[in-house]
Amino acid sequence: MASSLLTAGDSALAKKQGAYIEGLRFDRFMMVLSCWFAGGLYLDGWAHSHGQVDKTFFTPWHALLYSGYAAMAILIVTATLINHKRGRSWFEAVPEGYQLSLFGVPLFLAGGVGDLIWHTLFGFEANIDALLSPTHLVLAVSATLIISGPLRAAWRRQDNGSIQSWATLLPAVLSLAAIYLILTFFSEFATPFTNTWIVSSAYSEINAASGAASILLQGAILVGLLLLFLRRWQLLPGMLTLLFTLDIALMNVFNKFYHWEPVVMIAIAGVACDILIWRLKPSMQRIDALRIFAFLVPVIYFLCFFASIILAGKSITWSIHLWLGVTVMSGIEGWLLSYLIASPALPQSAQ
Incomplete structure (x- = not known):
């Protein structure tokens, strides 16, 4: 899969060792995984609003939500590791625009672990409590950092006179839509x-x-x-x-x-x-x-x-x-x- 995400680098080292993983193709893969994650988020919201949480952390809706997160996390971390192996410094190895997304990966994991502990100590939330639970807000912020990566990447990318179209801006549009969905959800x-x-x-x-x-x-x-x-x-x-x-x-x-x-x-x-x-x-x-x-x-x-x-x-x-x-x-x-x-x-x- 990595080879399908490659975008040619400018440096001689990139030409020698292989292209770096970043660019529009990488954004498109991220947005597919973000849709997976967003589906899990709203399914979990449906479960909370319809009394289907079953008083346990381990539910089908949590499985879809956290598996979507895991897929995004694996993609970002793997791309960073490969780019570093091909000659970039650790900071430069992160795909352009995804530095905050990478920061959101461990933050979301910490929020998930904290949510499990929170439920154990204080029980399960319902209605507005579920939206404003501290651990859920940590999950919301970290998820926004992750899924906003394609928007930041497109923002920083040089247009080079190219025409703005759905073909080039779809990941940025869907990233904006995902941010909107999280804001209206919470x-x-x-x-x-x-x-x-x-x-x-x-x-x-x-x-x-x-x-x-x-x-x-x-x-x-x-x-x-x-x-x-x-x-x-x-x-x-x-x-x-x-x-x-x-x-x-x-x-x-x-x-x-x-x-x-x-x-x-x-x-x-x-x-x-x-x-x-x-x-x-x-x-x-x-x-x-x-x-x-x-x-x-x-x-x-x-x-x-x-x-x-x-x-x-x-x-x-x-x-x-x-x-x-x-x-x-x-x-x-x-x-x-x-x-x-x-x-x-x-x-x-x-x-």
Whole structure:
């Protein structure tokens, strides 16, 4: 398998002893294994939300999760060892962009061992406890370090005038999607998709505040990641449809019964936002278009979310002042976030 991952090195030593393991092919292998890992993560989330943990650490869902981690760890460590054997220093032997991923490997292992000890000492978590358990947060951080490797590798790679396309950026896009999935997974307690704040028969200020805060949080996560990608590349056609649909389809595992309405409506939101990309062409060279895009994406997203509630035959107990107001506020939030990525130029005297 190693020979299929090789990318020619520039040094004479590399030519003499063989190519180094890194580059786009290595990124593609990593993303296949990351999908394996992400599947285990959401299957474990389904088990926790449906009372299937069986009060034991050794479950089929943990097996899928940790085997996905083991496969990623073996790939990164093996590539590093081979590159070192072929003449690189230990630091340079790590595939470009994967230094933090390599750091995440022992950190995840420590988190897994700590999780086993935690369960032994304090029992098994359920609901929000499972998301905010200290050992689970260690696993979340280390997993993010590992699966974000393809995004960092693509970020550092010289484009050399090549055209940005799905063929060259698919690992980076899926890496960004995996990061998004982990963030929405561990903030599931603060998302409108799996809670009843908006359709609760009894309106209360606490429900309204919780629901509004969840919309603003999820909007910030979504727009923040998209703007990060735009800082380096242009968004690819169909990218938001893929990102939105994949996330909402997997987030549905937390519901007791699978709901198709939000999946359909959020997929429509993705298509609408992809059309928006085609029309506006937001980029770091088109700042005004970027700011409009950052405003409209969360507005479209959450309007489609509220439409999914109506499509499901449920009533929105919020007043139009609240649900439309928080939707617009999420757009304002996105617009403000764009100033962090594309800040106005400083006057010469302040430079």
